[in-house]
Amino acid sequence: MASSSPIFRFAPSPNGRLHLGHAYSALMNERLAARLQGEMLLRIEDIDLTRCRPEFEQGILEDLAWLGISFAPEVRRQSLHFDDYRQALGRLEAAGLVYPCFCSRQEIKEAVRQREATTGIPWPRDPDGAPLYPETCRALGEAEMRRRCEAGEPHVLRLAMDRALERRAGESLSYGRFDETGAEHEIAVDPARWGDVVLARKDVPTSYHLSVVVDDALQGVSHVVRGRDLEAATDIHVLLQRLLGLPTPRYHFHQLLSDETGQKLAKSRMSRSLADLRADGMKPDAIRRQLGFT
Known part of the structure; x- marks a missing residue:
């Protein structure tokens, strides 16, 4: 994919529902793409065929649409490549x-x-x-x-x-x-x-x-925005x-969100999902304000 403008991507895995940590990462991508007048891509990282499921992918699409985050039309699904x-x-x-x-x-x-x-x-x-x-x-x-x-x-x-x-x-x-x-x-x-x-x-x-x-x-990604938990792994990516x-993209590593016990939000710990928050009546604007994206 060739483009003269910066290209960002948000790349969740459909092995569970998105939580506030995912929302923060997606919104940070959106913010930085807007500041640099870039384009946003969505990638579904579903190489784990045993844990990734279509209903979780559909949930990702619903959650991102609910948050009001826009992406370029084409979605890349790793399992097809x-x-x-x-x-x-x-x-x-x-x-x-x-x-x-x-x-x-x-x-x-x-x-x-x-x-x-x-x-x-x-x-x-x-x-x-x-x-x-x-x-x-x-x-x-x-x-x-x-x-x-x-x-x-x-x-x-x-x-x-x-x-x-x-x-x-x-x-x-x-x-x-x-x-x-x-x-x-x-x-x-x-x-x-x-x-x-x-x-x-x-x-x-x-x-x-x-x-x-x-x-x-x-995909021609020029700017990668992801959590600090993946900062060290960039060693391997640059070598590969x-x-x-x-080409090596530019990288930005954002903070990780924690729960009330101080543990990082994670699907494996059953952190409350965006779907749960939505069911409780929370609105997208409230999510953005809570995460600092007014």
């Missing part, structure tokens, strides 16, 4: 940057526990607090990897982080972060702190990391953009 992600993954595989991993989460947890018990040293964690993958399957030979894949063993595909970074040796990895005034400054990234991240699964040819960079490029020869 798996071939785009396969092609990007294929390029990384051809470059020797991807390998199959047959370890279950429990096996990874046990391997890390054993290493910590043996060395007495805490195993390194990624920015989200999860232990880095101990690279168990990288010791397998090519023939063994191929045999197990052909036998249909469950596996994921991981990025060989050291090889990926070697490929970009000498190149500064960074992105432009912009604030609410449009002012921008450069932020360096450190993908190595994430280790060998998962890029795809046997039954789903992509992950959030891979699909989001492919989608942003194909460089490896695939894709």
Whole structure:
């Protein structure tokens, strides 16, 4: 998609109803797009075919229409574009940057526990607090990897982080972060702190990391506005953009909303949905005022 004006996108997942945190993010996108005279796109991130459901997507559309947020007519649904992600993954595989991993989460947890018990040293964690993958399957030979894949063993595909970074040796990895005034400054990234991240699964040819960079490029997204919980993951996205020869958007990270206990609003914690608030008689203008978007 080619455009001379900035392009923003709001990209919810239809695995539950939207809550006030989603409303805040959508309204922040709307505010910044208006200030920069940009265009707003809607993307439905539904690669998780087991949890995403049509009724939740319909709920998203209803909630956004109720809030009065307008988007460009075409909606991109990730589940209809798996071939785009396969092609990007294929390029990384051809470059020797991807390998199959047959370890279950429990096996990874046990391997890390054993290493910590043996060395007495805490195993390194990624920015989200999860232990880095101990690279168990990288010791397998090519023939063994191929045999197990052909036998249909469950596996994921991981990025060989050291090889990926070697490929970009000498190149500064960074992105432009912009604030609410449009002012921008450069932020360096450190993908190595994430280790060998998962890029795809046997039954789903992509992950959030891979699909989001492919989608942003194909949709011509120039400005990404999302929560601070995804700020660290931008390390991975910038690296993938460089490896695939894709443009890097500018980024803005907004605050996260919390409930009365101080926990971040989340579908998994059954935070009150916009549909619940609407059923209670709350009006869109009241939502905007409450969130600071008068």
